[in-house]
Amino acid sequence: MHKQHKRDWLIKIRKARKPTQETVATKAYIDRAYYAQIESGVRNPSEEIRQKIAQILNFHSSAFNADDESPFRYALEAAPMIIAHCDMDLKYTWIFNHHPLFPPESLIGKRDDELGLGIGGQMYAQMKRTVIEKQISIRKTVSFSLPDKHLYTYMIFAHPLFDSTKQIIGAATILTELSKITLTEDTDASSG
Template sequence: MRNWLIQLRKEKQLTQQQVSKAAHIDRAYYAQIESGTRNPSMAVACQIASVLLINPSFFFSEILSEPFELALANSPIVVAHCDVNLRYTWMFNPHPDFDINQVLGKRDDELDVNDGVIALMNLKQTVIDTGQTVRERISFPLSEGLIYYEVFGQPLFNENKEIIGAATASTQLLH
């Protein structure tokens, strides 16, 4: 079951019929994709992703990321992508305080508001506005106290070399 896909569709107040029509696919096929009984082709994943404003690779993250996941399992590293509106389109290995199913499609300030969130959003906005990489130390108040991260942000480009968002890699620091 792709609960993240169902939740994202519902948050955008769309029906399966509306998504399938906008993505130019059969509703029954879309329902099978949501239920996890069928995997979309890359072309169909791109069509659905453009409707829901997410990265199409999210449909294949389980397949594509196995070596990545093994290398980073239980590590203090969080990797994420956001669009130009700072809404998460992909995330890997979030802090335990965050549920990946709750993060997709949201901005940081919709999840929490504190100095760390504001600094992170400013970092991502700078990356998008300037097209330059940015590196900054940011602290976040989390369940186990104030946690420091070294955050590296870089622009995401489409095939036309236009900035479509930002990618961040955040490493938890020992303090």
């Protein structure tokens, strides 16, 4: 039997956007109890329902696929990669393979400037903003000086995120870790 996983990310997005379970269910033309079971992980909605919920809460419906036990998930979970979606306000709506310092529950609904990511976070946010405004893909190397006393350098690929009606709803990013350097008191961390 398939293991149930509570969809904390979905609950957090709904609460950040303010609608009740009843409101989401009504707009998606489903029963509130069924919607509650979707949030709790008891029920897996059809693709049509996933798209309706995603459109109501303004995130990409593929976020539901992260709950699935697929070969894609197993292939990437040990890779030095972070995959994330953000909305039009640059708030995280989904993350896969998060950095150990930032569990998903601490990221969903927040922007990079709320996470203390320094200059690297500002560069990353600007990159996502440009992707959304110009609806283009961008590739860039960015370094982040993190609280664990390391400087992480990532190759970041970002592209626009569209809903099923082709309306832009945010940006999708893939961060591939290139290096991790231990910072000492003598190390200049000004680049991240």
